[in-house]
Amino acid sequence: MKKFILYIIIGAVTFMMGYTINGLYSPDISPVQPIPFSHKIHAGINKIPCMYCHITAEKSRHAGVPNVKRCMGCHSIIRTDSPLIQNLTSYWEKKEPIPWVKVYNLPDHVYFPHKRHVKAGVPCQRCHGDVANMDRITRAVVPFGIPYLRVSPLKMGWCLDCHKNEAQKYIGTPVKNGTDCWTCHK
C-alpha cells in the first residue's frame, strides 16, 4: 500500500515537472524570434501603445506585424550602437522582411476579425496576456517564474464563453448571432 502511494506521488511530481518544462520550452507557446524583441522594453517601460506598431488591429482582420520601416522609424536614431539593432538594420539594408514567428496561430477554419473585437472594447490583454511584462511573447501565464496556465487556450468553448457571458461587460448584450457556426467558421 505504501509502495502504491509512493508511485502515485512520484508519478504526480514527474507529471508536474514535465508539464512545467513543456510549458516553458514548447515552441508553440513561446517561440524563439529571429530578433529578441522585448515587449517589456517597448510596451512596458517606454509605454508605447499597442496600436502604434500593430496598426491594422482596428482596421483589419489581422492585427498585423509592423513592417521594418516602422522599426527603423525610431531605430535609425535610437540605440544604433547595440548589436541587436545593427541586426535589425541589416534586414533594412537587405530590404528583407524579418521572419517573425507567429505565436497566436488560429486554425485555417476560423474567421477571427481583430477589428470587431478591438472596436467592441476588448482590451488586448484579455486574450494576449500581460504583454507589457513579457520579454519574449509567451502564451503562458508566468507567476513566480513558473509557467503553468495559458492565457488563452484558443479553443472553441473559450471563444463561446466570451460571446455568451463576458461580452455583456463590453457591449451590454451577448454577441448577436455569436453562437452561429458560420459567424466564426469559414
Added chain:
Amino acid sequence: MAGFLERITERLNIYREPGWYKKFDHKWTMVIDLDKCNGCGACVLACYAENNISVVGKADCDKSRAFSWLRIERYVEGEYPDVKVKFIPIMCQHCSKAPCETGCPVYATYHNQDGLNVQVYNRCVGTFTCATYCPYDVRRFNWRTYKFEQPLDNQLNPDVTVREMGVMEKCTFCIQRIRGAKDKAKDEGREVQDGEIQPACVQSCPTGAMTFGDLQNPGSEVAKLAKNPRRYRLLEDLNTDPSAIYLKRVMNDGAGTHEE
C-alpha cells in the same frame, strides 16, 4: 438529463412552427433569368476559383464524383439544322424547408440566421444522408483529400477552408462575401445595401443573368424580379420552398410565349 431533453425539444419545436423560416434577419435569394443565360460556364469557373473547389480529374469524374458546386444542365432537342439547346445553372437552392436538414444525424447542416442552408464542415461525419435527401443533387462529397500542387495553392482563397476527405460540401451563396459585406456595413454603421453582395457566379456572369439580394427587403432588385410572371422554382411541388428563383425563357415564336 431532463434539461438536455428540454433543450432539444425546444430546438425542434422551432422547426414545427409554421413560417419559422420567415423570422430570419435576411432571406438571401438568387434570381436567374434563363432568357439571358447562354450557358457559357463563366459562373462554374468563378465558383471553382472562389471556393477552392478541387478539380477531381477524369478518373474520379467517371465514377460520378464530379465536384462542381454549380453546374449547368444542358437539354438538347431536335436534330442538327433544327436544334434547340437549353441551359439551366443549378446550385444549392437553399431551400427554406430543406430536406437535407432533416436527415443529418450530427446537425452539420442547418439554417442560420440569414435564412441560408449552411454546412458545417468540422461537424460533418460523411453519412451521405443529406446528399440522398437532396432532390436537386447539388451536394458534393470529398472522396479523397485533393491536393493543390505548386503553384496552384497560391490561388487559394484565404476566406474559404480547403475541405478534406469525408466531408460533404455545397454552394454557400458565397457566405464569405456576405460576411465581408456585413462586416463593412457594421463598420460604417448601416444596413447591408442591395447589390452590395455579389457571389462569384453573379459577379462573373457576362450577360447579367443572375441577381442576388435580400427578398425581405421590398425595394431590392431581387424582390422586383421575383414578381415577374415568368418566375418559377425548381421542383416546387416538393414543397421545399427554394431560395433560388428562375425566370422562364421567352420563346422565339413571335407571340412571346414562355417556355414550359
